[in-house]
Amino acid sequence: MIHHINFRVIAHATEDLSGVDSALDFFLAPCLSPKEDLCDLKETIETEGHFGNPIHVKTAVLKKKGACSKFVQFFKENISEEDLETLREQMPERLDDELNFYMRFSKQAAAAGKLKFTESSDAVFVRVKIETYPKSWEKAGPIVEELFGRK
Known part of the structure; x- marks a missing residue:
């Protein structure tokens, strides 16, 4: 069913890194077992924008079947009917030939503890x-x- 799930969020120079971390943690924390640590999943790459501004790219990967299942459960419990309908309409375009399914969620909403497409x-x-x-x-x-596609 799911092989793995990748998460990526970009923190620009004007953003508070702790808020960006909170947004990523919002997705990861419900997927971990009590023995796992969020820090072990996350990686940060520091780079520069076109004008030399610092950018942090934060990533994480869920590889365990149980963690991937927990993400699906988290998604179903937290997605609004309106967002679910939008996603349903766009599903064919969001699945590429390599069988990657893409979604985007509001960084600000996630930092505030809400799932918003x-x-x-x-x-x-x-x-x-x-x-x-x-x-x-x-x-x-x-x-x-x-x-x-359904709750």
């Missing part, structure tokens, strides 16, 4: 790698619908 680039980017054998977009579509 967004089209903005100022987001927590989520990439869900769908697993089918043999690899097939036609088989992946129904899996995405089952996992993320």
Whole structure:
């Protein structure tokens, strides 16, 4: 079903890093077992923008089947009906030929403890790698619908 889930969020120079961390933690914390530490999942890359401004790219990957299942449960419990309907309408366009399913969630809403779908680039980017054998977009579509298309 799910092979792994990648999370990425960008912190610009004008942003408070702790708020960006909170946004990422909002997605990760519900997926971990009591023995796991958030810090072990996260990685930060420091880079520069076009004008030399500092940028922090924070990433995390959920690889364990249980953690991926917990993310799906977290998603279903927290997504609004309106956002779910928007996502349903866009599902075919959000699944690529490599069976990656893409979603974006508001960074500000996540930092405030809310799940809010967004089209903005100022987001927590989520990439869900769908697993089918043999690899097939036609088989992946129904899996995405089952996992993320209904509560």
